[in-house]
Structures are given as structure tokens and as C-alpha cells.
Amino acid sequence: MAKDFSSRDENYAQWYNDLVFKADMAENSAVRGCMVIKPYGYAIWEKMQAALDKKFKDTGHVNAYFPLFIPKSFFSKEASHVEGFAKECAVVTHYRLKNDPDGKGVIVDESAKLEEELIVRPTSETIIWDTYRTWIKSYRDLPLLINQWANVVRWEMRTRLFLRTAEFLWQEGHTAHATSEEAVEETERMLEVYADFAENWMALPVLRGTKSPNERFAGAIETYCIEALMQDGKALQAGTSHFLGQNFAKAFEVQYLSKENKLEYVWATSWGVSTRLIGALIMAHSDDNGLVLPPKLAPTQVVIIPIYKTDDQLALISEKAEQIMKNLQDKGISVKYDKRDTYKPGWKFNEYEFKGVPVRLVMGPRDLENGTVEVSRRDTLEKAVYQLSDIETKIEHLLINIQDNLYQKALDFRESKTSKADSWDEFVDLLDNKGGFIYAHWDGTPETEQRIKEETKATIRCIPLNSKLDEGTCILTGRPSKGRVVFARAY
RNA sequence: CGGGAUGUAGCGCAGCCUGGUAGCGUGCUUCGUUCGGGACGAAGAGGCCGGAGGUUCGAAUCCUCUCAUCCCGACCA
Known part of the structure; x- marks a missing residue:
């Protein structure tokens, strides 16, 4: 039995790959970094989509579709957003091929150079906000609650099936609101939708929290996230929800007339989960005999x-x-x-x-x-x-x-792999010998976070929501801290 | 883009050092016996050995170049 594939103890990464191939979920494609999602893997995605889509509709959202291509100029409008994505964008420069005059095959027709290059979307904020400008004129147009199911491309160096591929499928919600409070409420609502989906459909317990500045989405004021723990003790970000403030509204001039007849910038959110969830599902529950699926998502x-x-x-x-x-x-x-x-x-x-x-x-x-x-x-x-x-x-x-048992098992596992560290030595020891989530004090500075990352490869997974005030001193610098944050090595 | 490796049948590999025209496992096809945890036997099909050039009577094997993929780093949902 199971004679031809790896066990988790032998080689966790190999076990994961074997599982994806042998369970017929996906395979590598002729295109470097891109995967073919096979019918069985896609069926799981369809189950996920169906459940999530219903939740989105139930919370007042509607679906729409925006272009795959984004004019390059749109990208330069929101400074931190550009910076975050510039290094991994695929760019379309020409629109025509021709027969190679020197022999067989086709070549790019240099005379068909695009006046303005197009970016294959790594995410759609820019094209969507450019469009929203024309849709939003009055407070009566708000809130605008739209979701899109789409593919996106991020030119990754190292890829792994479902967990990180150059092209992946996801949904991205993009909403516009009259007030900051409403937008924050929406951001938190959608985080809870994700958390509920993870726990009740995927049988995957998640931590809810916010990201540190270093880990924040490019262009967001605040990034909320759900974090799950995999069986090898590494964390996996399972979903994010961003409060974008007025950054995109200002960059794309999205303004409305309020009841008071004043011109105001709108407040924005965006939120997304991807086919990465399939990777999370695999790594959370499966065993040395193969895939284990929660009944609610099993095709x-x-x-x-x-x-x-x-x-x-x-x-x-x-x-x-x-x-x-x-x-x-x-x-x-x-x-x-x-x-x-x-x-x-x-x-x-x-x-x-x-x-x-x-x-x-x-x-x-x-x-x-x-x-x-x-x-x-x-x-x-x-x-x-x-x-x-x-x-x-x-x-x-x-x-x-079975659904309940899987959740409970995953929860017990997470609890058993959750620790507190009060000193640097303890922190490093836990990371190396136990893994999992480690609650520790941090002085709140990006510099310290960066140093911890460089020395241990652990990152702040999240600053837990509703965490109690718990004063202490930073494990690295000894400076005062108001609360513990969650560290882990992550995917 | 740095460091390491590998390209031989659908998949996984051997052969290469010591050149003589390709083999094993698995999968596939057919027939028979089987069927309560990956059955067995027999007979088959399937490869211009990543590509180009060179050395040689002769290259999967030696030499040069090239392309591609994988692993380890920097980046990341």
C-alpha cells in the first residue's frame, strides 16, 4: 500500500508533490511556472468557488469581469503599489507575429509594437479603480460591492503546484464606500467570511489578524489576514482582506458628491483568496496514504x-x-x-x-x-x-x-504547535525544534522584524485581532512591547 | 541573476568511465485464469538516447557549443 510515494516524515515537500500528481489534481505544464489543473483538482476549486460565491452574494456583492491587460501607465499611479508588483509583471509589447523570413517558425513582428505596453494583471486594483471613476459620481452610487473571479500572473522565480505558480486562479473583491468606518467594516466582514469558509468548509482552523507593515499589501493602509498551520509546522497565509483607505481613490481621482454637496474621495477595500487554498487543504489534512478531503469540499x-x-x-x-x-x-x-x-x-x-x-x-x-x-x-x-x-x-x-473530526484534529495539532517565547534563545530553539506558531514580543519596528527574518527566516504572520494587552520586552532588542505577535516560518 | 545537478520508451531509471548501433521497472494492448486491500501467466506495441557541430571505419558513450528542466539562495498569495 502506498508503496510508490513518499511519507511526510521522509520528505514533506516530496510527499506534497507526489500527492498532487498521484491524486490527479494538477501537473506542470509546458510553460515554466504554470500548472495544468486537472479535472479532480478543478472540481475541488469549483466546490470552493460555489461556497465562497454564495457567501459573497449573501453579503451583498455582485460579480463582474475586468480585462486581463492593464495599460502600463495605470500602474505608475499608486506609488507603493507599483513598487510591490513591478518586479514580477509580465509585459505585452507587441500584437502581431510573422513568418520568420530566415526559415521555419514565427517571430515577433517588430513593426507591430504597442504604443503603450500592457501589463498582464498581477491584481486588478488599477484597472478597476480607473473604471470606478466613471461609475461613482454620487453618494447614491455607494457602496459599490463587486467581486471578480479571474486569473492573475505574477512572474515567480520558484514555483510549487497550487502554493505558488506564475499564473493562478482567484477571486478579488473591490469595494468602494463613503466612509472610512464603512470600508474598515467591510474589510473585517470579508475577513470573517474567509475565516468562516476556512473553518467550516475546509475544516481548517485559522488565526485572524493584521499584517505588520513589512508584510502589508502594496497600496494598503491595513492588511487583514487568516493564517493556517500546515502539518510540517509552517504557516500558510490563506486569505487577505485590505483596507485601502483613499490611496487608490486619490490615485485614480474617484470622487463623489456627498449629501452635503461636497466632493469627497471614496474609501476602498480589496480582498482575495486563490487556488493556493487547495494547497492548504492538501497540507492540512492529508496523510501518508494520500489525500484526505473534508466532506464539504470533496468532489x-x-x-x-x-x-x-x-x-x-x-x-x-x-x-x-x-x-x-x-x-x-x-x-x-x-x-x-x-x-x-x-x-x-x-x-x-x-x-x-x-x-x-x-x-x-x-x-x-x-x-x-x-x-x-x-x-x-x-x-x-x-x-x-x-x-x-x-x-x-x-x-x-x-x-x-468526519468534517468535525478533521477540524478538531487540525485544531488540536495547531494548539500543540503553538508556543510562547520570552527570550531570543527560546525563540530560536522553538523555531528549529518545534516549528508552529510562536507568540512573542516585538518592539513594533520594521527594522527589528527584518533582522528577525534575516536571522531565523521566521516572519510575523499576524498581529492577532482582539489580542489582550500584554506588556513585555522585544525578544530581539529588549525594547518595550504592548502585545505579542505571531511568528512562524511560512510558505 | 548567483551556486549545484540532470536531460535515454507515457512515467521512473540503468547503460557512458573502458565507443561496436539500447535495456530494466512501471504503465499501455491482446488472450486466459482471477476479483472482500494495488492479482498472475503468456504474447505484443512503444525510443532518430535534448539539439548542433566535431573526433572516429563506427558516438547514447569522447570533445566543443547550445537549449531546456530540476534543486539550493534573493522575491512572493
Whole structure:
């Protein structure tokens, strides 16, 4: 079993890669740094999209779509934003190819140079705010609550499937408000939407907090984030929500007339999560036997496998199995009945185990005689024989139970990997020997944060929301601190 | 862009040092026996050895150049 792929202890990074390939979620493409998301991986993304999209709609947002290309001049309008993204932008300079006169193939037609170069969006603030200028004229136009599902490109040096690729899929919300308070409220609301999604759908407990100035989004006044802990003790930023103040409104001249007939700049937010969440999902729950998916996001929640020797047996089993499948589907549960005779049962067991299908039902001649079915749960790998009566309700409860168990397991793990450090030595020791989240005092300066990063590779993951006043001294400089922040090595 | 490595069948690799025209595992195809945790046997299909040039009677193998990919750093959702 699992003989051909790595375990987490042997090589965590390799384990992750093996899982992505073997579970058929994604693969590297012919384009350096870009991935092909395969149907099974995409199905998980679609489940995520569906759940998030509903949450966005429920909080009053609507979807729209803005161009992939952004005129270069737009980028230079917000100084810190430019600085943050300039180094990783793909640029379109020409719009035509021609046959190579010297031989085979095509070359860029130099006569087709664009007057103004286009940037492939690394994020859409600039094009969106340039557009919002024409949409927002009056306080009656506010708030403007828009989300876009899109791809973006950030020319990364080192890439990893789902966690960091040159092109990735995400959603980006961009909202405009009349007041600062409203915008901050929106920023916090969407952070909570993300946190709720992570915890209740992904079964992934997250820390809610704000970013230190060094880690803040380019162009934001405040960046809120949710941070999750992976099984190797490294942190992963799972989502961000930014309060942009009036930075973009001023850069793009987005003004409205207030009730008092005064011209005011609007207040902005933006927020996003990406296909990186799939990476988080993999690293949070999966084990050495393969992927483990929370039922709420599993493309297939229940798989039924028949065991038979003769066609007659298969016919009898299928009759029962298909009835169960239908009843489960009536409860909104996604079921696959795999009666392919081109693969053997044992092969199928392994296949679905790799793919993290939460519940497996096995029905053979023995079950037919006894009116039973064998039920296996992916999270604990436990097997049990259930009586068929009211099997659908039992499965329904089992799925809920698995979802809860995964969350609890991840939460217990995070708790066990969360520490406090009161001295530099203690801090370094915890980082090297335990990993996880470390609550420690920091003097609040970017210089100190930078030094800690250089010396330990740990960064401030977040300044936790609602943290209690807890005076102490900075672990590096010994200067006074008003509260602990969360450090970790991160993805 | 610095440091290290690797390109040979769909995938994973051996062969290279000591040149003689390519092999193993897996996967794939067909047939038979199997089927409650990745079955077994038999028979098949599949590669101008990353590319270009050179040395040689002869190059996967030696030499030169080139391209590409991967790993480690700086950057990052």
C-alpha cells in the first residue's frame, strides 16, 4: 500500500508533490511556472468557488469581469503599489507575429509594437479603480460591492503546484464606500467570511489578524489576514482582506458628491483568496496514504464499490447499490458507484484512498446475504459493517462527523504547535525544534522584524485581532512591547 | 541573476568511465485464469538516447557549443 510515494516524515515537500500528481489534481505544464489543473483538482476549486460565491452574494456583492491587460501607465499611479508588483509583471509589447523570413517558425513582428505596453494583471486594483471613476459620481452610487473571479500572473522565480505558480486562479473583491468606518467594516466582514469558509468548509482552523507593515499589501493602509498551520509546522497565509483607505481613490481621482454637496474621495477595500487554498487543504489534512478531503469540499463524498465474481452477483449488488446511491443523492450527497470491471476492488480501494474520498461503501456477496454494507472512513481509516436499514441517514451523519473530526484534529495539532517565547534563545530553539506558531514580543519596528527574518527566516504572520494587552520586552532588542505577535516560518 | 545537478520508451531509471548501433521497472494492448486491500501467466506495441557541430571505419558513450528542466539562495498569495 502506498508503496510508490513518499511519507511526510521522509520528505514533506516530496510527499506534497507526489500527492498532487498521484491524486490527479494538477501537473506542470509546458510553460515554466504554470500548472495544468486537472479535472479532480478543478472540481475541488469549483466546490470552493460555489461556497465562497454564495457567501459573497449573501453579503451583498455582485460579480463582474475586468480585462486581463492593464495599460502600463495605470500602474505608475499608486506609488507603493507599483513598487510591490513591478518586479514580477509580465509585459505585452507587441500584437502581431510573422513568418520568420530566415526559415521555419514565427517571430515577433517588430513593426507591430504597442504604443503603450500592457501589463498582464498581477491584481486588478488599477484597472478597476480607473473604471470606478466613471461609475461613482454620487453618494447614491455607494457602496459599490463587486467581486471578480479571474486569473492573475505574477512572474515567480520558484514555483510549487497550487502554493505558488506564475499564473493562478482567484477571486478579488473591490469595494468602494463613503466612509472610512464603512470600508474598515467591510474589510473585517470579508475577513470573517474567509475565516468562516476556512473553518467550516475546509475544516481548517485559522488565526485572524493584521499584517505588520513589512508584510502589508502594496497600496494598503491595513492588511487583514487568516493564517493556517500546515502539518510540517509552517504557516500558510490563506486569505487577505485590505483596507485601502483613499490611496487608490486619490490615485485614480474617484470622487463623489456627498449629501452635503461636497466632493469627497471614496474609501476602498480589496480582498482575495486563490487556488493556493487547495494547497492548504492538501497540507492540512492529508496523510501518508494520500489525500484526505473534508466532506464539504470533496468532489465525490461517497464511493460505492461492488465485489463480485459473476455477472449475476454484480446485477444483484448493483440493484442495491444503485438504490443506496439514489437515496444518498436525494439527500444532496455526491456519490459514485464504481462498477468498472477493468479494475479490481483492491485497486479501487487504493485509488479512492489516494483521492481522499471521505466514505467508501463496499458491497459483496456476503453483504447481500446479511443485508449489510462495509463502511470505511478516510479520515481514520476505520472500517465497520453497517446494517442496510436507514443506511442513508447513517452515512449523512458520518459525513458530518468526519468534517468535525478533521477540524478538531487540525485544531488540536495547531494548539500543540503553538508556543510562547520570552527570550531570543527560546525563540530560536522553538523555531528549529518545534516549528508552529510562536507568540512573542516585538518592539513594533520594521527594522527589528527584518533582522528577525534575516536571522531565523521566521516572519510575523499576524498581529492577532482582539489580542489582550500584554506588556513585555522585544525578544530581539529588549525594547518595550504592548502585545505579542505571531511568528512562524511560512510558505 | 548567483551556486549545484540532470536531460535515454507515457512515467521512473540503468547503460557512458573502458565507443561496436539500447535495456530494466512501471504503465499501455491482446488472450486466459482471477476479483472482500494495488492479482498472475503468456504474447505484443512503444525510443532518430535534448539539439548542433566535431573526433572516429563506427558516438547514447569522447570533445566543443547550445537549449531546456530540476534543486539550493534573493522575491512572493
